[in-house]
Amino acid sequence: MKNKHIHSALFLFLFLWIGISSRAQETLNAFDPNTFILGGGQESTTAVVDLQRIAITDLEPDPATGFSDSTLGMEAGNPFTGTGSPTTGEFWLNFTYRSLNFQNARIFVRVNQPIPSDMTIKVQIINTANINGVYNANPNSNPINLSTSEQIIVYDFASGYTGDGEGTGYLIEYNIINPSALSLPPGFEIIFEIK
Amino acid sequence: MKKLLTLSLILLISSSVLSQILPGTLDVTGMPTFIQSFDEVVKEAGLDDTTVGFESEFDANLVGFVLNPQLLLGSDLVCEANVFRYSVFIHTQNAPANFILEARTSLNSGQRFPQVSTYDNLPLQPLGPRDLTPENGGNYIPVPNDGSQAIKIFEFIGCRTDIPVQFRIKGSALVPAGNSNFQIVYTVVGSLM
Numbered sequence: 375m376k377n378k379h380i381h382s383a384l385f386l387f388l389f390l391w392i393g394i395s396s397r398a399q400e401t402l403n404a405f406d407p408n409t410f411i412l413g414g415g416q417e418s419t420t421a422v423v424d425l426q427r428i429a430i431t432d433l434e435p436d437p438a439t440g441f442s443d444s445t446l447g448m449e450a451g452n453p454f455t456g457t458g459s460p461t462t463g464e465f466w467l468n469f470t471y472r473s474l475n476f477q478n479a480r481i482f483v484r485v486n487q488p489i490p491s492d493m494t495i496k497v498q499i500i501n502t503a504n505i506n507g508v509y510n511a512n513p514n515s516n517p518i519n520l521s522t523s524e525q526i527i528v529y530d531f532a533s534g535y536t537g538d539g540e541g542t543g544y545l546i547e548y549n550i551i552n553p554s555a556l557s558l559p560p561g562f563e564i565i566f567e568i569k
Numbered sequence: 570m571k572k573l574l575t576l577s578l579i580l581l582i583s584s585s586v587l588s589q590i591l592p593g594t595l596d597v598t599g600m601p602t603f604i605q606s607f608d609e610v611v612k613e614a615g616l617d618d619t620t621v622g623f624e625s626e627f628d629a630n631l632v633g634f635v636l637n638p639q640l641l642l643g644s645d646l647v648c649e650a651n652v653f654r655y656s657v658f659i660h661t662q663n664a665p666a667n668f669i670l671e672a673r674t675s676l677n678s679g680q681r682f683p684q685v686s687t688y689d690n691l692p693l694q695p696l697g698p699r700d701l702t703p704e705n706g707g708n709y710i711p712v713p714n715d716g717s718q719a720i721k722i723f724e725f726i727g728c729r730t731d732i733p734v735q736f737r738i739k740g741s742a743l744v745p746a747g748n749s750n751f752q753i754v755y756t757v758v759g760s761l762m
């Protein structure tokens with residue numbers, strides 16, 4: 375009885391092994407001329423590939439997405455829940471970058487129009503993560519006081535990609551200090567841009 | 570008549586089995602240029618560009634293999650009288666790192682050479698009909714950038730010309746933008762069976 379089970383297992387193993395082997399793609403050592411010199415042949419042709427430069431970022435969760443830059447639209451008054459008190463939030467910055475001539479890039483941040491005086495908006499990279507990405511994190515971890523002048527939020531980096539979605543890339547915290555409960559102008563945006 | 574037919578078939582089969590495979594010429598035409606358009610670039614930040622990919626024309630390369638002429642016999646007559654099985658393997662040389670090239674052809678693509686042959690009318694064809702069979706059901710096959718692992722993309726019976734090969738390109742974001750040159754190498758292996 376025991377032998378019967380062993381035989382059955384062996385047959386099953388053999389059957390599976392043959393099945394797996396027969397499905398494998400056939401390969402050849404093309405460096406060995408003996409494989410093709412009689413009744414065969416070998417030829418090559420030149421191919422050229424021309425790939426585009428890529429520089430895209432977006433924010434997750436995804437308030438807005440743009441090519442070459444990302445914007446965080448902020449409807450006036452929307453994030454503010456308490457008059458005069460700071461409000462904070464977090465989002466993830468993802469990017470995909472393919473360099474031309476191995477040129478490194480940076481990510482800059484700015485706002486598209488002046489912030490009302492007596493209001494301060496700061497952004498700061500507080501963490502980095504990598505899920506299904508290939509990149510070397512190089513954050514500027516200092517708080518950045520936003521203005522219409524662009525400032526570096528990610529220092530030099532080479533081609534790479536962060537992985538997509540929340541939980542990967544650069545975790546950015548924004549902090550709004552608005553003691554006078556002012557409104558942001560219509561169309562106000564925070565812009566992240568790879569250059 | 571029936572006996573004669575049977576005898577001729579036996580002779581044909583035995584001659585095929587005992588015969589020696591003959592030299593031929595592999596011909597590859599086309600120098601493909603794979604240009605990625607703006608629309609073919611990944612649109613979702615964070616993803617690699619391999620998630621998109623783009624295709625070449627269906628006939629970026631044309632591959633053919635015919636037997637060499639012998640004395641006064643042209644290639645067509647030599648091919649008609651000598652039908653072998655050919656397996657075609659492909660690999661690349663000097664392709665950029667993180668670059669994925671895939672190749673395919675379709676069932677019975679290309680042209681039989683010669684177009685009409687007495688072999689086609691044999692009641693029993695030792696190697697089967699002069700057809701082309703793609704690997705992986707005609708779906709794309711990744712091309713290794715390693716000649717020691719050249720991969721089979723199709724096989725055919727008898728001489729054949731103008732077999733189109735189409736490519737799909739998946740370049741990682743890690744591959745530098747701009748132009749890169751590399752070689753696509755075809756290796757044909759003939760067999761009697």
